[in-house]
Amino acid sequence: MKGLKKLFVLSMAVASTTMLPLLAMAKDIVILHTNDIHCGVEDNLGMAKLSQLKKDLSADNHVILVDAGDAIQGTPLGKMSNGTAIVDIMNAVGYDFCIPGNHEFDFSMDNFLNNIVPRQKAGYYSANFTDLRTNKPVLPAYKIIEAEGKKIAFVGVTTPSTIVSSTPSFFQGSNGEYIYGFAEDEKGKAVAKVTQKAIDEARKKGADYVILVTHMGMNGSQERYQSEMLIENTKNVDAVLDGHSHERIPSWLIINKKDKRVVLGQTGTKLKSIGKLTITEDDNMQYELVTKIDKADPVVQNVINNVKAPYEKILAQPIGESMVVICHDDPKTGERMVRKQENSLGNLVADAFRTVMGADIGIVNGGGLRKDIPAGIFNYNNILQSMPFGNMVSTVEATGQQILDLLEMASSKVPGESGAFMSVSGMSYTIDTSIPSSVKLDPKGMFEGVEGPYRVTNVMVNGEPLDLNKKYIVAGPGYTLKEGGDGMNMLTKGKLLKDASISESDAVIEYIQNYHDGKIPADYANPYGEGRITIK
Template sequence: MRKLTVLILALCLLLSFTSCSKSDVSPTNNVTHATKVSEDSESGSKDIVILFTGDVHGGVDSGWTYSGVDVIRKQLIAKGNSVILVDNGDSIQGEPLATMTEGGAIIELMNALGYDIATIGNHEFDYGMERFMELVDMANFPYISCNFNKLGELIFSPYIIKDIDGTKIAFVGITTPWTLRSSTPAHFMDEEGNYIYGFMQGKDGKELYAAVQKAVDGARAGGADYVVAMAHLGNIDELKPFTYADVIENTTGIDVIVDGHSHDLDQVTMKNKAGEIVYRSACGTKLEAIGYVRITADGEINTGLYRWDNEENAVEVLGLDSVMNAAYKKAKEEFGALLAEVVATSVVDLPIKDPATDVRIVRNQETAIGNFCADAYRHISGADIAFINGGGVRDELRKGDITREDILNIHPFGNMLCVCEATGQEILDALEFSAHAWPIEFGGWLCPSGISYEVHTYIHSSVETDETGMFVGVKGEYRVKNVYIGDEPLDVSKTYTVAGHSYMLKNMGDGYTMFADNVFIQDSVMTDVQVLIKYITEGLGGVIGQEYAQPQGRITFVEEKVE
């Protein structure tokens, strides 16, 4: 016990504490540092504490790490508090340990840590419905959601009531209806392309609000003294009418919402439909903070965060002693074996350099590996065309067996598949921007799929950029000409669907500003590594064949003007 107390005192030296209590009556982000944590730790209070994580995205060795969660929980219990540990979704996807095990390694770690309840985020479905249900069966804790349904029938319990020394706390699960857009739509359809799974996603939000209210009313009728909504909703305007604020304003009976999805750290109070105060707490992403809800013996509620602001994780800095250290070590060892697993084969080499000169060509030439990667995005998404940036293709594939590590080395960034709507003019601008630096290498050089075009290199580029290198426009003649989508000429006034990754399409990576404000019909669906693995194993039947022996003539360079 003495060793644990000393350890927690060390923690307090590096801990930030953000809280929101009953005295707050408006949105707030109050920050008090280690002295406040120490006072709470030594107060001797015997409270109910709900620890929560969210949007871990497989980052179990980031921030606090799961070991930090374990140590904080142990200290709270040692002080006489009753502790419940819950997760708000998006835990099983993201980092390679999650992706390469299709979430299995993360579920095993969550089991070892002893989670009590979890709700469903949008990325829980990234590996497909069948795999998600397998993970649910693996979990030693229940998933809850009051709005995830199949043909109108709820799949999980909408709420769970925990009786803690005579105090009944209901946990209500809420999953964002935008899941249909931000995971793979086909995962929610039958073989005929009809949606059979849903999230009470009516356009005005009323179906979701009614589902939440029904669950809350049921929990109250079941004797709940407090209702805690475990939500994966977020706080971004583009998520309306399904944000946490929308739910609070249109329901009654919720005391606290512990929320995720938007990766924020906000501690907020606002009024519900009846004018009563509701607390909303979020804990960021990848264990940068661990959230808590504290319910005191006299009924006071406050929420806050245990923050970790260091680049090195808590285990590395503090040497935390936890059973999770051994569990994570075991997971890494098993992961190493998984990386070495052969998942496909190639009958051709797919280099990123010119074999004759050893000069890198993936950033200023059409390459077979660039075509392969772009084809993967188009095949998986079903979009009209696809682009990926040459700078994002980091390694080659050699003829022979292909391991999971080989694929990870091509796309090591964890970017997410997205599909947006774009006009022909925006596509033409993107192609022109891609070619503006040629023949000089450009990390944003586009590797295309479903589209072909000419680059007239004798024309001086007239692309305009701002002082940061972001695309502004084209002031003169275009170098890119004779653009075809499939067999049809590009129509600059027509709207097409464009697949790519979040770095470029959403986040303006490499300076591509023309897509960021567009409508995204698939948003952060799966990681780049997942895209490649799925394409190789399912789209190509496990074999990269002769079709990728050479570039396929998607980009033609015209060096002289033809009169």
């Protein structure tokens, strides 16, 4: 039934441009939408062009600008400023409404609440972000903006998977108990319920339109928390401006709880496009993606230049030379490899962790790697672009069984993507995709066990079969080993040997400079690795 429903939805989306015509009027209401900027203020269309688009459209329309999360993290500029530099640029562009994505919390809860929230002039909103100690919302659920005699309510929703896709300890108290939550549950009903409450409140306050601004996602997101599921379990919503899964969705129509059609759009990532939702005088609504903007706003470009200036000398420092491109993306297709298959960047980083930390095994999660390292002379900026999160490297003593469970969960979505996918050093393994994943998760998305046969087989550690009872020293991001990030909590049960000894970027720099005389060797020439991971 669900498959048939989705086919209907997609077929309706094809016809949407004729069913929902854009009619001329003196002042249309135009809602511009960004998501998953990830600090890419000068990537693709860029913030200066976005600002110019906003100004140009404002001549004939009432323009509102909203962001659906994951803006402040993703490049060295975000990391070195703890996100504040990105907020300053967003303020210059003139946002009206923002929500936190899972990565708004990457620089700690304290940083988000005390630095980012007060700094953002548009304000942050989330209907499902709750302080569990008081059962009260941390942020306002919605904001009503009046435009052309209409009241438009924007309701924020942050994915409940934030608990595991950011650093879990940031949402915990001193005893490890969760003190913040995002309405996590086993079926995704809780987040729909709290969202509906906000929708109903906004309608009671006279909202003519209700727009959900969500960081939920579609493909690659936990199914129970996908934006489509949220629409299907709510009512009285006119449109959903989404983020999180980095997809470009140029206006789907999804059927809601009352069999009404709801517009759903998403813009991709790093300003590859800008969402544009137009509401006409006679209540017609159309969503489209803007993919070309000719001019840039010189005022905002000047702000960007000034914000970047204090960091440029540090980032330009040369680190070494690479004989080859170290690949995050597939050179044949341009698609990222690090979340679904072996790749040269993952191999290099895992090798660095294992070697520098003196471990048996090195691991790194694909979600922690973000960009190729270029061939030739490369600098600090290149390293931080590849590993922008600022995680620390730790070592733990783990059993073979715990390591097998780690690989099983990391491989659960192959051939699809997962930020938990593991590149490895000192070991190899096979993923049998003919075996369905039977990984069981708790309501927060944490690993509970494997209920059927393992799809990960033939695990070898330094040439020997993995011994489930033996203990191994594993080096990797504290995000995985200590925090259980991405729900990978199995190694948190191991004995912590070295806690946050060195940052990820410094470990890679040390590996290149001290173990390879400042040159990344041609050993990493194959973008697809050396046969450490076999997928069949």
